[in-house]
Amino acid sequence: MQNPSHLLRRKYLTAFGVPILLVLVALSQFGRAAMQDISPWKGGGFGMFSTVDRPSGRTLALYLEFSNQERQFEPLKGDDIRLLRKEALAYIIPTDAYLESFLREFEEITWYCTTDYDEHNLHRDRCMPESYARQIIDEFEPGTPEYDLLQPVKPKAVRAEVWKKTYESGISLIRQEKITEIRFVLDEEGRYESE
Amino acid sequence: MNLSETLGRLKDYGAGIRPLDISLVMTFILLMVYAENVFYVRPATQVLAGLGLVFYPWIGRSPWLWLAITAVLAWGHGVFWFSIDNHKYLMNYWTLAVSICLFYRKPSAFLAVNGRLLIGLCFLFATVWKAVTIEFVNGSFFEYLLIGGDVRFEDFSILLTGISPEVLEQNRELLQSVKSNPALTETALEVPPRVSVIALLLTWWTLIVEGLIAVLFLWPNPGKTRIVRDLVLGAFIISTYPVASVIGFAWLLVSMGTAQITRRSSVMKLFYIALFIVLTFFSPSAQFMFGRLIDLITL
Numbered sequence: 057m058q059n060p061s062h063l064l065r066r067k068y069l070t071a072f073g074v075p076i077l078l079v080l081v082a083l084s085q086f087g088r089a090a091m092q093d094i095s096p097w098k099g100g101g102f103g104m105f106s107t108v109d110r111p112s113g114r115t116l117a118l119y120l121e122f123s124n125q126e127r128q129f130e131p132l133k134g135d136d137i138r139l140l141r142k143e144a145l146a147y148i149i150p151t152d153a154y155l156e157s158f159l160r161e162f163e164e165i166t167w168y169c170t171t172d173y174d175e176h177n178l179h180r181d182r183c184m185p186e187s188y189a190r191q192i193i194d195e196f197e198p199g200t201p202e203y204d205l206l207q208p209v210k211p212k213a214v215r216a217e218v219w220k221k222t223y224e225s226g227i228s229l230i231r232q233e234k235i236t237e238i239r240f241v242l243d244e245e246g247r248y249e250s251e
Numbered sequence: 252m253n254l255s256e257t258l259g260r261l262k263d264y265g266a267g268i269r270p271l272d273i274s275l276v277m278t279f280i281l282l283m284v285y286a287e288n289v290f291y292v293r294p295a296t297q298v299l300a301g302l303g304l305v306f307y308p309w310i311g312r313s314p315w316l317w318l319a320i321t322a323v324l325a326w327g328h329g330v331f332w333f334s335i336d337n338h339k340y341l342m343n344y345w346t347l348a349v350s351i352c353l354f355y356r357k358p359s360a361f362l363a364v365n366g367r368l369l370i371g372l373c374f375l376f377a378t379v380w381k382a383v384t385i386e387f388v389n390g391s392f393f394e395y396l397l398i399g400g401d402v403r404f405e406d407f408s409i410l411l412t413g414i415s416p417e418v419l420e421q422n423r424e425l426l427q428s429v430k431s432n433p434a435l436t437e438t439a440l441e442v443p444p445r446v447s448v449i450a451l452l453l454t455w456w457t458l459i460v461e462g463l464i465a466v467l468f469l470w471p472n473p474g475k476t477r478i479v480r481d482l483v484l485g486a487f488i489i490s491t492y493p494v495a496s497v498i499g500f501a502w503l504l505v506s507m508g509t510a511q512i513t514r515r516s517s518v519m520k521l522f523y524i525a526l527f528i529v530l531t532f533f534s535p536s537a538q539f540m541f542g543r544l545i546d547l548i549t550l
Contacts, residue, residue: 075368100340103380225391
């Protein structure tokens with residue numbers, strides 16, 4: 057025969073175990089939102105529909121820095137779930153660790169940028185990792201204008217910024233605030249150096 | 252047999268069905284329709300839930316089946332824990348609670364407590380988040396939704412505030428330009444005068460009704476007033492989810508709400524079943540038809 061106190065404990069756990077789990081996850085999400093800028097919409101804290109700062113409204117802006125200018129770049133994501141996951145983590149929970157983990161995906165690669173505006177399905181001033189550029193270059197013959205539009209470049213640094221939206225009624229103003237940024241200086245081989 | 256006899260028989264038949272069984276069948280349907288749409292979650296969830304539904308109660312009431320569903324959902328949700336919607340968490344809590352409760356010979360009472368507390372806590376946290384967010388309390392959040400911040404609210408906004416589709420379109424384009432250009436740190440949106448008042452009304456309606464649901468469902472012994480919590484939950488679901496178009500969340504709340512009603516309450520069983528069916532008409536495809544109707548009216 058089972059011990060009555062053991063039975064009682066089991067009954068309490070059955071009745072309250074899952075609700076307690078909900079409380080623990082929700083409280084941890086409160087803490088994350090306060091310390092790590094996680095969007096209240098996500099993470100199991102039930103903060104959806106409380107703020108305009110939803111993940112789809114956040115911007116993860118990625119830049120290549122050159123000596124006299126900087127240009128935004130877009131990573132090739134496609135169906136690469138691993139990269140998509142890292143990218144989503146970088147803007148939903150924009151800690152240095154998650155941002156660095158995402159930017160490390162672009163270490164030691166060759167960068168390509170367009171040198172002219174788009175007349176051939178290439179966007180104006182676009183920069184991209186080699187894997188992305190290859191898909192475009194492979195479609196064209198060397199010497200064609202399309203091929204020549206993309207040139208390898210050597211940036212001095214890469215930078216990622218995460219922005220969120222706020223909205224103020226009364227003055228009807230939508231604002232963007234930078235939550236955080238991370239930057240790596242590149243050496244000759246494209247490796248990241250700590251600043 | 253006259254009408255009162257027929258109704259009496261229906262009532263007797265209804266009283267014989269356990270809320271737990273209705274709730275589990277609803278949850279199976281929910282899982283089949285609204286499981287996370289990724290290849291390693293949806294097919295497995297649909298097969299397991301389908302088995303449970305077709306072979307109910309023999310397989311459908313097996314705690315092992317529910318544990319398997321919980322494991323598949325937890326795996327799928329776990330990979331993207333930071334980006335899934337909150338009701339996916341709740342769905343996982345609910346299937347886990349069902350699994351645990353079904354290990355008992357008389358699971359109804361345990362499941363009723365779990366259903367009640369999960370609803371109450373979910374609304375408690377939702378209310379706290381809204382109450383501590385200035386952007387919500389001062390009406391900014393709803394104003395933003397009504398002027399083009401969320402495409403799901405556009406038909407509702409046109410009906411309620413009289414905002415024109417052109418203004419919505421213009422605001423949407425401005426919002427897109429802000430998003431694609433971080434250097435553009437601020438821009439003004441067009442807000443017709445009625446929008447601010449309606450945004451404030453929606454703000455306070457949401458705060459009051461969500462807070463009330465939290466209190467009513469967390470209150471342990473409501474006595475004769477227990478019907479009030481079901482009615483308030485029903486009012487919230489009908490006034491919110493068809494507009495917000497999160498029918499999966501609404502079905503989940505209805506499934507959990509059904510589990511916590513008393514066995515004798517045939518009326519409340521019918522109430523929750525009716526809610527479940529009515530919500531079907533607000534699915535995205537039905538919303539599409541509603542949108543076309545608005546277009547015809549506003550032409």
